[in-house]
Amino acid sequence: EKLADKSISNVIQSIQGSKDRPLARVIFALGILHVGEQYAELLTEQFHSIDQLAEATREELSTIRSIGPKIAESIVAFFRQEGNKRIIEKLRKAGVRLEREKVEAKPEELPLAGLEFVLTGKLESFSRPEAEAKIKALGGKAGSDVTRKTSYVVVGADPGSKLAKAQKLGIKTLSEAEFLKLLDKASGKS
The missing domain is CATH 3.40.50.10190 (BRCT domain)
Known part of the structure; x- marks a missing residue:
């Protein structure tokens, strides 16, 4: 429990510096196994919010180029864990933007x-x-x-x-x- 609290604190602290970071940076900062910066970027192209990503199935994730079954399973497993759900709720309450920035240009x-x-x-x-x-x-x-x-x-x-x-x-x-x-x-x- 203390480790989980410290982990939550570290995640919030690393993101708190700028609550308006791009969604890809937030996803990367969550520390999902096998999801580096470039994969986080690819995920935000398909899923426009943390909530959409959290609801994604293995099959939906596997349709994204470069996201194989191993990475898809890692993402699904991450969002199934209660501790990770709590982290996301704490981020939401802290005012961290959990949606993709709106693109101005068509x-x-x-x-x-x-x-x-x-x-x-x-x-x-x-x-x-x-x-x-x-x-x-x-x-x-x-x-x-x-x-x-x-x-x-x-x-x-x-x-x-x-x-x-x-x-x-x-x-x-x-x-x-x-x-x-x-x-x-x-x-x-x-």
């Missing part, structure tokens, strides 16, 4: 709206889930297969068959450096 107004990106190979700057989250945050779509609808194929180290398919279909490819420049330009950093 999806079609975002800089990458209408563009579909497919990633192949290993990126050095960030993980695949992080890259996909950045694309989606700017209005783009992250695809898993190269099709005629694909706008760009981002090529990292040791690319797979997606590169050959992109070349065969005449789809524009971007190096990681070109992709980073495109993201910076789209987010107004250059």
